[in-house]
Amino acid sequence: MRTRCQAVFLDAAGVIVLPDRDLVAGALAAVGVDVDPSSVARAHYLAVRQLDHEPQMREASEPYFRALCSTLEVPDERRSFAIQALAHLGDRRLSGRILWSEPAPGASRAMAALERAGIAVVIVTNSDGHAAENLRDAGICQTGAGPGVSVTEVVDSALVGAAKPDPAIFRFALRRAAAKPGSVVHVGDMLSADIEGAQAAGIPPLHLDPTRACRARGHRHLRSLNGIWRHVAPLIPPRGPDTVAGGAPSPRPAVLGASRARPRLVAGHRS
DSSP states (O other), X not given: OOEEESEEEEOXXXXXXXXXXXXXXHHHHTTTXXXXXXXXXXXXXXXXXXXXHOHHHHTSSSHHHXXXXXXXXXXXHHHHHHHHHHHHHHOHHHHSOOSEEEEOTTHHHHHHHHHHTTOEEEEEEOOSSOHHHXXXXXXXXXXXXXXXXXXXXXXXXXHHTOOTTSHHHHHHHHHHHTOOGGGXXXXXXXXXXXXXXXXXXXXXXXXXXXXXXXXOSSSEEESSGGGGGGTEEESSOOOSTTBOGGGOBOOOSOOTTOSSOOOOOOOSOOO
């Protein structure tokens, strides 16, 4: 069953953007750890799953980078150096780089299609106050005109004063979108932050799980944002030559920000 949506809320990390594989591999190589850059995306989703299933790890320092080093199989004797290297990379003020700058598969096309269909796209992310700036500079998305896809709003936990799974951040996003919980879905990759937080706010969650590892039946799943139209439809179906059955916009060949080419210019894991 598809939800008639006025807005779609999207997590940032893991949903619309991934850690840049080459930056991760380069940072680890500098401390004597070799990883295959092509393994970074899958390692991210496995790291998120590990954090979901090991609450004690979420309480440690640099929890995401600890989990990522685990799923990248960084040798124990190099792990502390690897965590420090990734934490340095993740702070743009120190490294001058944007770690979260690799477009997630299908994200740019999906965001643009949602906005064309009259569905507001709101990014809801646990971040450090610089999410909008980093997403814009990485060419992923921004409010208004810019190098990436134009979205309605970027909601950053550090600026709101509440972080997922606190439902307060979702209530803030609802106010910004002028929407009610029943006319919104939230897409996220982390059970403990995105799914539980959205449910606490009364918003139907969609669990983005490319590895198909989650067997929970209490929420819906999708493998990438390419599959978003199986779960949502415009609140008021648009009419015109750019729509197909069910109110979804017909695909367009090019969307700003969809290219694999991206700036080498980022932050630790933010949900």
